[in-house]
Structures are given as C-alpha cells and as structure tokens.
Amino acid sequence: MVHPSASAGALLHHVRTGRAHSRAELVALTGASRNTVSARVDQLIAAGLLEEGGRGWSTGGRPPTLLQFNARAGCVLAVDLGVTSVDVAVTDLSAQVLATVGHPIDIAEGPGPVLAEVDRLAQLVLAEAGRTPADVCAVGIGVPGPVEFSTGRPVHPPIMPGWHDFPIPSAFARYDCPVYADNDVNVMALGEMGVAGSVEDVLVVKVGTGIGCGIVVDGRVYRGAQGSAGDIGHISVPAPGGRPVVCRCGNENCLEAIAGGGALLRDAQAAGLPVGSTRELVELAARGDGPTLELVRDAGRTIGTVLASLVNFFNPHRIVMTGGVAQAGAPLLAGIREAVYGRSLPLAARALDITVSDAPDLSGRLGAALMAIEGFLDEESVTRLLPADEPGPARAALRGSSPTR
Template sequence: MVTSIRRQDQLASEAGVLARAGDLFQLLRDGKARTRAELAELTGLARTTVAARIDALTSLGLVGPAGEAASSGGRPPSKFVFNATVRLVLAADVGASHAAVAVTDLNGMVLARHKEALDVADGPEAVLDWVLENGHKLLAEIGRSAADIAGIGIGLPGPVEHGTGKPVKPPIMPGWDGFDVVGYIRRDIDAEVLVDNDVNIMALGERHAHWSEYQDVLFIKLATGVGAGIISSGELQRGADGTSGDLGHVRVPGGEGVLCRCGNTGCLEALASGQALAAKLAAQGIEASSGSDVVDLAAQGNVNAIHALRQAGRDVGEVLAICVNMLNPSVIVVGGSLSRAGDQLLAGIREAVYGRSLPLATAKLRIEQSRATTDAAILGASRMVIEHVLSPAVVESAVAAALRA
C-alpha cells in the first residue's frame, strides 16, 4: 500500500514537470510533426493538458500547424511542428584578423552571412559596430528586422567570463579587458546576448553539426594561438573562471629557451602555432608570414614546411596525450587554419597521442580533421544561443509572460 502511494506521488510529480509547456516543447524540437494524441501518449498527460500547452506554444509562434493526420473516423486530427523560423539568431565570429557574422533560424540553419578581414586590435567599439552594422544588413537582405532576433551569440579570440560576457585580460585584444560586450550590443538590439571564447563555440558547432553521436569530444584549434574546447558528457566545460582548454601555455618537453608571448618559455603556442611555424621557416630563409603560408608551402612539396608541420603535430600530441589520459574523449577534432594541412599535421599528433596515452583510452579514439572548418564558430555561436533561448525554463517563462499580458 505504501509503495503504491509512493508510486502515485512519483507519477504525479513527473506529470507536473512534463505538464510545463517548456518541457513539452522539447519533444517537438526534433522537427517531427505530431498530433495532440501522440503527444499525450508520449508524455502520459491528459489530452486537455496537452491541448492547453500546445495552445500556449502556438501563441508564441514556436509551434505551428503541419497538416492533418489520417483519420480513423470523424474529423482528421491536426498535427503540430516546431516553427524554427519564427525567431532568428545573430551569430558572430571575431578572430584575430577576421570577423564573420550570420543570421540563422532556430535550427541553426544559416540564412545569410558576411565575412571580411578585421583586426580585433581595432578595439571593442569598432569591432562590435561592424558586427551590428553587418547584422542589420543581413536582416534587411532576408526581409527581417532586429525585432525578430531571439538572441545574439559572439565568439572572441581570448578568455571570456561567460556569465558576464566580459573579456578577461585577452593577450591579443588591446582595449577589450573587462569591456561590457553585452551592454554595448543591447544598446542597439534588445535581445539575449551570449559571449564566449572562440574555441568553445567552435567545439559546440563542430560537435552539433558532425559528431552529435559522441558525448565526449575534444576540439583543438591550431592557428594564431592554440586552444581547446572540451565537451564532456554532452556539456561544454568552461571551468571555474572560463579558462579551461588553454593548452597553448602548457609547457612542452624540448621547448626550453623558446620565449612565449605570455612571458614563459617552452609553451606549446611558442612552438606549434601558425606564427611560430612561419617564424621558424623565415629563419631558414623561406618566405612565410603566417600559418596559412606554411600550409600552402607544404602543399607545394616544401620539405622544410612538411617537417615543421609534422613536428608541430608531435608537440601538440605530447600535450593531447595528457588530455586523453585525463578526459578519455571519444573524438579529438583538429580545426583552425593549420588543420588544412590534413595528415601532414595529424600524422604527428596521432604518433604522439597513441604512443603516450593508455591503450584503453585510445582503443576507440578517433583523431580527425575538422569537418565544419570555417563554419564551426558561426554554427557554435548560433547553437549557444539556441540552447539557451529554447531551454525549458526560458520557454516556460515566455509562456507565463504571454499569459500575463
């Protein structure tokens, strides 16, 4: 008797959670059209409860009609589906020497985009004004306005305190330290604004677009700097202060005496970043000023460039071997401008990781080149916003506000 009462209480509690419109909405985010009866069967809720929640979601525009199901007699039941175009996301990827902005729907589909060279050292006002100006142009291009924006996601090339959106002592971003990015953007567009480190959003974008079946993914960006985005048990790990994944300043064996811009010696970034490899070739009398130049030279068969990339891979692999033993990822994805080198870089990484990691940790480990490439950051900035604005709590809050209005 006591067990039966406890079970009834548990079911009532679960029904109370599922009865919220925000939770019911999560079932429809997969894009599959369902009838009220199907939703009632899935949730165990009464049809009247489901109908009330669907009406609330429909009033927000998040759910819309999707035709009718086959009738078993009488009037055919209506189907409902997630309306991903009701609101939009403005996604921005700010790099050291470039910036990109795009408008996506609530499924993360890119509807319009623009990219050009832009120096982050120009300062926050200049860069963010560029983001806003081009964001408005893209909205006009697709016939929408800022009123349609549900949220804005921005990736920056330096440490960010995610809770406030403020950069924290970014080494290549003069004038950005402590700048109120969220407040500055919201003076122009009144929407949710989320800011994060560029590698974190690249990890989100890469995983969602190409590795969603894996819960533990390590994304490595090799470009002007070196960093990692860590996804564990399906969740992005930012750490206590938002600095997790800063692999660029881990000391590498054999790097003694090599000065890093952080002031220490032997850092991975000082040995294996694009700038470090270009400087190494330039010292040998080979014309190279960036990591892209090194990759291009290797593609042309330059032996020095190939050797530099292979050694950079080994150096990166030495650090990643420690990460593999600690985090046990299923996939390591290598992105950034140096990743264009493909196996010329990955061979060195694999050599070090498989040679230095525990056999059990590498038995099923995949080390792959980025598939999202230059789209990773834009997709991740969009995904960061989407997961927030469509979360059960935020949707439920919107429903409550609509009912009060």
Template sequence: MAHTSASAGALLRHVRTGRARSRAELVALTGASRNTVSARVDQLIAANLLEEGGRGWSTGGRPPTILRFNSRAGCVLAVDLGATSVNVAVTDLAARILATVGHPIDIADGPAVVLGEVDRLAQKVLAEAGLTPDDVCAVGVGVPGPVEFSTGRPSNPPIMPGWHDHPIPSAFGRYGCPVYVDNDVNVMALGEIGVQGSVQDLLVVKVGTGIGCGVIVDGRVYRGAQGSAGDIGHIYVQPADGGTVLCRCGNENCLEAIAGGSALLRDARAAGLPVASTRDVVELAARGDGVALELVRNAGRTIGTVLAALVNFFNPHRIVMTGGVAQAGAPLLAGIREAVYRRSMPLAARALEITVSDAPDLSGRIGAALMAIDEFLDEDSVEELAR
C-alpha cells in the same frame, strides 16, 4: 533510459533536436504524464514555438500528430569576430542563414570602431533578409579571446588591445534582446555540431597562433566553473629534445609554446626555411617540403599526446581540428592520430573519429547563431515565453 525534465523548455529542446516528434514520444522520453506533456505542448503551440504537422506512423490506434519546431518564430544575429575580419549573419531559429556579409577589420582598432562597423553590417543583413530590429530575438557574438560569459566582457584578451572588460552586449542595445558573447573556440565548437547536425560529445581543437579547445557535452558547450574549460594550450608537455621552452604565460613547456602556430614559425625559421608567417610553413608542407612536413607532423604528435589524455578522460565521439595550422591537414592529422591511438585506452579510441573541420569559415557564424538560440530558448526563458 533515464527520464529527464519535462519543463516546457526541455520539451521544446527534445523536438528542436529531433529526439521527439510527437506527444507520445515526449511522454516516453521524459516519463511525465500524458496530461502534463499535452498541457505544455499546447502552451508552446500558443507561444508559436511549436506547430502541428501531419500524422506520423502509429504502432496501433490513431496515428500521432507530428510536432515541429517553428524555426520562423524569430531570428537571431550571429557575429563572428576575428583578428582581421568580421562576418555577420541573420539566421532563423534553426540557425539557417537568411543573409550574411563579411568585412575586413582590425580588431586592434578597439571596440568603438569595430562594434560600430558590426552595427552597420547587422543593419545591412537585416534589410537584405527583409527583417527589422524588432524581429531579432537574440544576438550571439564570438570573439578571438577569453570572455566572462555571464557579462559578455573580454578578460585580458592578448590580441584584442583596448577590449579588456568592455561590455560588448551594450553595442546591441537597439535590439532590446539578450546578447551572448563567448570565445571563438567555444562558438566554433557549437558550429561544428550545427554543420554536422549531430548532438554528441565532441572536442573542437583550434590550432592557430595558440591552441584552444571547445568542449561539447551532449550537444552543449561545457564552460566549467569560471568559463575557462578547454584551455588546453597551457597543459605541460615534455619537448622531444628534452629542452625547455618558455611560454607567453610565463610557464615552461606549455603545449602551445611547443606545438602552436607561433612555435611552428619559430622552429621553421630556426631550420632555415624562408617563411614569414605560420601560413607560409603550412603552405610549404602542403607543397611537400620535407622539413616543413616533419615540423607539422611533430606538432601533431605533441598535440596528440595531450589529446590522448583528453580522450582517456572524456571519451568523445569525435575530435575536430580547426584553425590555421589545421589547414595543413594530412601531416598534422597523421602526427595526432599516431600519438592518440598509441596512448589512448582501446575502448575510448575504438570508435573515435579525428577529422579536420569541413566548414571552418562557416562554423563561427553558425555557432554564434546556435549559442544565441540555445541560450534564448533555454529552459527558464521558454517557461517565460510559454506562460
């Protein structure tokens, strides 16, 4: 195995993610000297981030002392902002929810109204968990639109009028801690690995009105050079009927213009189905309506052709489908699997799992918490904490 960094932050991460449970395992994992590892572990224990538990199994000699991450060293606020509702939670440093509350909002009311409500809900969950603003180490916020991650400002978000360039972190000044903001798909992607408890290479594909994808590499969100990695909704696809569909981005034949939720609604109406929303189409399909089923399956096939290319390129362990259209479940998955297994290389497709999210409502909150925790406990800040 290749050796990795032995900084205090890296050592903490190995223990947090369960890769190492003792000084000896940290030495084996990082290739650093026993003295170096011991000194840094002592610093982490002094900083209250690690604690020593009982004795583990030994392969000879004195059994090693078990190291545990102290997830009660602080708490984080997790905010999952949607178009019509917000969920706020306070979690420990292992993203376990201590208290949570949800509330209807209209994102189009703008940042002053919506963030005011979030502030009220945050104070409520903290009080419920018996915590104070001083206990909050970091805040994580997921929003339904593109965000410049380094500043926490939305960037021309299509369904968030009034939010362009608004500094969302400034709404959390009372906590005096770092605030991290990202788009909902990246946040949900982190939440999926939190819910499943794995550190893997994963694609989380949200099929709502549009289509987006969160890319998890080795347990972390991959954002790319400008933060737009995973924007698969505007990849070119060839429509089955050979026609041309104009996308809201101005290009023709984008994936979401042909297979997103809005496209599904448009095609269902054109086929004469009595539907007023994408949800109606999904519900008709769930009740076995033949036309709705075929539309959903076709959307799956189109999404699948793009995912097949991503599978060949990225070789993920798993693809998780989420968002309103993913609620259609079986017919969507059938179309996706058909295209992916037909067009992916056998080695990449052999062990690939394609599933629908088990916990679509929870993943936004867990993911926002994990984003805050991962950033707060990244290698540089842990060096500071352990100093």
C-alpha cells in the same frame, strides 16, 4: 504539478530535435498525461513556437496531427570574431543561415572599432535577410580569448590587447535581447555538434594563431568554474633544442608558443622558407614541400603529447581538429595521431577517433547561432514566452524581460 519531462521547454526541445512529431509521441516519450502535454503544446502554439500541420500515420485510430517547430518565430545574430577577420550571419531559430558576410579586422584595434564594424556588418546581413533589429531574439558571439561566460567579459586575453573586462554584450544594446559571448573554441565545439546535437564526449581543438580546446561532455560544452576550461595553449611543453621560448602570456614554453600558428611561421621563416603568413605556410605544406611538411608534423607531435594527457584524463569518444593550421590536414594529423596513440593508455585510445573538421569555416558561425538559440529557448526563457492570458508573439513576450549577458 507539471511532470518535469513535460515542461514547455522540454516538449519544445523534443519537437525541435526531431525526437517527437505529435502529441501522442510526446506523451509516450515523457510519460506525462495526455491532458498535461496537450495543454503545454497549446501554449507553445499560442506563443508562436510550435505549429500544427499535416497528419501522421494512423495506428488504428484517428491519424495524429503533426507538430513542427516554427523556426520563423524570430532570428538570431551569429558573430565569429577572429584575430584578423570577422564573419557575421543572421539565422532563423533552426540555425539556418539567411544571410552572411565576412570582413577583415584587426582584433588589436580594440573593442570600440572592432565591435562598431561588427554592428555595421550585422545591419547589412539583417537588411539582406529582410529582417529588422526588432526581429532579433538573441545574439551569439565567439571571441579569440578567455571569456567569463556569465558576464560576457574577456579576462586578460593574450591576443586581444585592450579587451580585458570589456562588457561585450553592451555593444549590442540596440537589439534589446539576450547576448551570449564565449571563447571561440567553445563556440566552434557547439558548431561541430550541429543542430541535432550529440551525447558524446568530444574534444574540439583549434590550432590557429593560438591553441584552444572545447570540452564537450554528454553533448554539452563544459566551461569550468569561471569559463576558462580548455585553455590548453598555455600548458607547458619541452622546448625544442632546450632553449626556452617566451609566450605572449609571459610564461615560457607554452604549447602555443612552441606549436601554434605564429610559432610555425617563426620557425619556417628562420629556416628560410618563402612564407609570409600562416596561410601561405599551410598552402606550401599542401603542395608537399618537404621542410614545411616536417615542421607541421613536428607541431602535430608536440600538440599530440598534450592531447595524450587529456585522453588519459578525459577518455573522449573523439577529437576534432579545427582552425587555420588544422587545414594543413594529413601532416598535422599524422603527428598528432603518432603522439596520442603512442602515449595514451590502450583502453582510452582503443576506440578514439581523431579527425579534421569537415567545415572549419562554418563551425564558428553555426556555433554562435546555436549558443544564441539555446539561450533564447532555455527552460526559463520558454516559460516567459508562454502567454499568461492572451496569445502573443514570442519576440514581444521576451522583449525587456530577459537578462542580458
């Protein structure tokens, strides 16, 4: 019986994340026998997922042969689908971007035209990277609405008309590989954790056209029973001036309808500010325009009241703000911090760090790539990749044998 911490998937994960660099380190890390570890490593090498190369430091005996993950064993497609634009990248199995392209879209055109454009862009980046559809091991796609993760189908997405119950994975059938679709904020949360991962509890809050929250527990995205965890944009908050505001979801006084990007633009234009888009509003705030700064700061306070409740409930290590409106930076952050630190319990907020993402434009693509890679290299999939009798390339081993999401 294989030691549970010495399964092929676990050993591969240790090498991929840099926790171990040799057979001896894997033995010490897992507590499994040298023979067990060596046999599993040999299988992973035969499958093309690990490589040997170079010698490590000797501790008195023969220097150990170093192991490294073969990130060139395949590639993944990463799709960051927004309301008005889409970014498509092809990466290797370490999420290193090989080629990427962005293009304007209108999500309201529906899944047919939008995903046809995504497919066109995917073919462009594959050609640029010198890869073919046969090289693609998995596809990851983030979309701006609630998704049933097990099927990849959006469920009544408020800002994606025509997308309800559409099987997103079916649009990528040409690649004959697993397809993973999730809410864009969950995908961004994966991107914020990065390739090395994390063991922290984190809230990743996107403030753009809508408002959503990716919940990270012990470094893993928490999706809830049906995949809708973190949809904070439709939590009810007091309306400014006491007059109800109708949200796109049909309810009144949702956080998104009061403090989201569309709400900010509406209020700015009602106040006579010279802005025609949320981007222009953010730029005006960045230039220090007083009325715009106050609008953004007020939105931060409103968002912060909801986040304070989450902090009391969840007690995260940190909160990371991302999305188009979050790029307003200091004024939004000031409002959020004022509300969170003022309303949270002292113990919950004592060591809480609230920051703006260092790379908001990249986290969606990186997260989509990591989602695809983690799915491709999960325990069950790695087991299928191992050669039964004769060695074979990893991509061929998986083709046609893995379920598509």
